[in-house]
Amino acid sequence: MSNNKEKIENDNEHDNIDQSLIDELLKIKGVGESIAIKLIEANYPTIESIASATILQLNKNADIGEKTAAKIIGNAQEMINISFIDAQQLLEIREDMKRFTTGVEELDKLIGGGVETQSIIEVYGEFRTGKTQVAHQLCVTVQMSEGDGGLDASAIYMDCEGTFRPERIRDMAETFKLDPQLVLKNVQYIRIYNSDHLNVALEKIPQVIMEHNIKLIVVDSIMTHLRSEYIGRGTLSSRQQKLNTFLRKLHKVAEDFSLTVFLTNQVQTDPGVRWGNPTKPIGGNIMAHGSTYRLYLRKASGNKRVAKLVDSPCLPEGEAIFAITEKGIENA
Incomplete structure (x- = not known):
């Protein structure tokens, strides 16, 4: 009975998360809904924030395994197309x-x-x-x-x-x-x-x-x-x-x-x-x-x-x- 009650409380907490944030993170290969919720709750609500995070940070703050974190970060970095620009573009x-x-x-x-x-x-x-x-x-x-x-x-x-x-x-x-x-x-x-x-x-x-x-x-x-x-x-x-x-x-x-x-x-x-x-x-x-x-x-x-x-x-x-x-x- 206590387990069911705990599950209901957890579900209610997740209801407070904006679904659009979850949907955005689901675009990253290897991110399911449960991982997306973990990332958002650990204050990694965008693809850019994940791409610039370290493996250790996701492991410690979002309770995600190191191998999984490495794959997610790599996939997020590919999505935002990390590359050099010239000084004119920066200007x-x-x-x-x-x-x-x-x-x-x-x-x-x-x-x-x-x-x-x-x-x-x-x-x-x-x-x-x-x-x-x-x-x-x-x-x-x-x-x-x-x-x-x-x-x-x-x-x-x-x-x-x-x-x-x-x-x-x-x-x-x-x-x-x-x-x-x-x-x-x-x-x-x-x-x-x-x-x-x-x-x-x-x-x-x-x-x-x-x-x-x-x-x-x-x-x-x-x-x-x-x-x-x-x-x-x-x-x-x-x-x-x-x-x-x-x-x-x-x-x-x-x-x-x-x-x-x-x-x-x-x-x-x-x-x-x-x-x-x-x-x-x-x-x-x-x-x-x-x-x-x-x-x-x-x-x-x-x-x-x-x-x-x-x-x-x-x-x-x-x-x-x-x-x-x-x-x-x-x-x-």
Whole structure:
């Protein structure tokens, strides 16, 4: 009797899976319905996600034998036609890449015309420099229509510091003449309590993206828990490996779903610097190499802030000034 009850419960769980996702995976040679369900539940809902997975990942996460996993991955790779392209083709692809506005004209110019999709943007600075304010505003501007500079999409906010405020989202929505209630419903929020919690949440992101048309993921702040959980030089290697895992997962969803990952980061003072700015971001080379764009925010006079583009694969260094007001972040 208990076995029948367990089977019914399992069937009910599978009923929650979108049949179109199952049908898509059934196109892969060697994938039956039971394996398709396993893959979807393990957050491999597309042919592309399976093609870019490793045998070990499918074996561990989806409980699929190594030989079967190897065949499935190989067949998925054949289906998506993995091949080289020339730089001209890549240029054409990048020219079609979508961007959305920050709501600040000078800030948009600094980063090449707006927030780029398929990228990770890291913003670091001392407290009260506007990192979280920018993150809040992007959750609003990404929802604007494409004609107004948005992507007509939704956002995920992963709050590691407990600083997310829906009231702020509401006020910013009113500034851009959007329906505050609708804007709030289009921000998927999760409070993150430790680095393991963040890791689990990142595993669940693909399903949330497909359900809610997500084009922006905010992690505020990426180093908060790693900084407090891994103390001393003896734990540095483990901390950096975990950070690298986070960044690899975020890069993958950014590219697979053509969205933007926006990371805020904390800073520390380098006691060895006698001249110049001793402030530097946490995370070392792993963080530096993992970010597509790096912005350093610092305080100016009054409510003004200075954003400096520190690193970009295609843009020169530069600065932009913006203001933080009750309406949001605005042109200074």
